[in-house]
Amino acid sequence: MIGKAMTGRWRPMRVDDLTAVAAISDTVHGAAYTERPAIYVERLALYPAGCHVFVRGDGGPVEGYLISHPWRRDDPPKLDRPLGAIPSDADGYYLHDLALLASAQGTGAGRAALALVLRQAVAAGFDDVTLTAVNGADGFWAAQGFAYADRDGPSPYGPGTHLMRRTAAMW
Numbered sequence: 452m453i454g455k456a457m458t459g460r461w462r463p464m465r466v467d468d469l470t471a472v473a474a475i476s477d478t479v480h481g482a483a484y485t486e487r488p489a490i491y492v493e494r495l496a497l498y499p500a501g502c503h504v505f506v507r508g509d510g511g512p513v514e515g516y517l518i519s520h521p522w523r524r525d526d527p528p529k530l531d532r533p534l535g536a537i538p539s540d541a542d543g544y545y546l547h548d549l550a551l552l553a554s555a556q557g558t559g560a561g562r563a564a565l566a567l568v569l570r571q572a573v574a575a576g577f578d579d580v581t582l583t584a585v586n587g588a589d590g591f592w593a594a595q596g597f598a599y600a601d602r603d604g605p606s607p608y609g610p611g612t613h614l615m616r617r618t619a620a621m622w
Contacts, residue, residue, distance in 0.1 A: 458558045461517065461567055464495055464502035471513035472504065479550040484585045484608070486531040493533050494518045494547065501571060505551065505560045515551035517564045519544060519571060524581045524616065525600075530608050543616075544572035546582040565595055569617075578619035589613045596621040 464472070473488040495502045498520035505515035520534075524543030528534055549564050572580050581600065584592050585608055589599070597615040606612040 459505050459507035459511070459514065459555065459560060461503040461505055461560070461563060463499065464504050464516065464518075466492075466495065468504050468513050468516070469495065472516045475513065475516055475550050475552055476548070478552060480586065484530065490531055490533065491516075491518070494520065497534060497537055501547075501568075503564070503567065505555050505558075505564070507555075507558075514555035515549070515560055515564075517549050517567065518547040519568050519580075520547060521545070521575055521577065522581070524579060525602065527581065527583050527607055527614060542577075544568070544575060544577040544580045546580055561591070562595070573619075579616055581614065581616045583608050584613045584615050585611075587611070589615060 469488060469491050472491050476485045476491075501517075501519035503517045504513045505517070506513055521537050521541035522528060522543060522545035523538060523541060524545075527545065528547065546568050549561065551560055568580055572578070582592065582597065583606070584597075592615050593599075595617070597617045598621075600614045600616040602614065606614060
């Protein structure tokens with residue numbers, strides 16, 4: 452949808468959004484990459500500035516979510532495991548998850564979410580964003596300026612997943 456305005460908005464995630472967030476995760480990621488609802492509860496509690504949902508209109512249903520936070524760039528958080536705390540030695544910003552229902556795809560929500568994450572990374576004092584691409588999303592992320600940053604050995608999320616990074620030089 453190049454040149455078309457986004458048809459919704461990202462707003463801060465609230466506790467009452469968490470049921471929808473968990474359902475969207477189950478729908479978008481399937482059994483392989485979904486996380487328990489308690490993981491989303493913890494992320495929101497630990498770093499609310501990095502948690503957002505995509506809605507259309509005032510009071511429209513949640514059609515996507517975004518979770519991001521400071522972290523260690525070469526040690527992505529484990530899937531479906533609590534963080535415990537945001538590390539004091541965080542050296543990068545981590546895009547933990549961006550999930551959109553089919554109804555929100557093609558609305559510009561993905562690009563708007565990335566712009567939001569890049570602004571947050573800069574505001575938090577970081578000059579890169581790292582993510583783990585799953586379900587073949589590495590093509591989307593590569594098109595958004597992310598480069599493969601896989602380390603030697605298996606990806607922490609399993610085969611077919613990729614650690615990717617976008618640095619300030621690519622913004």
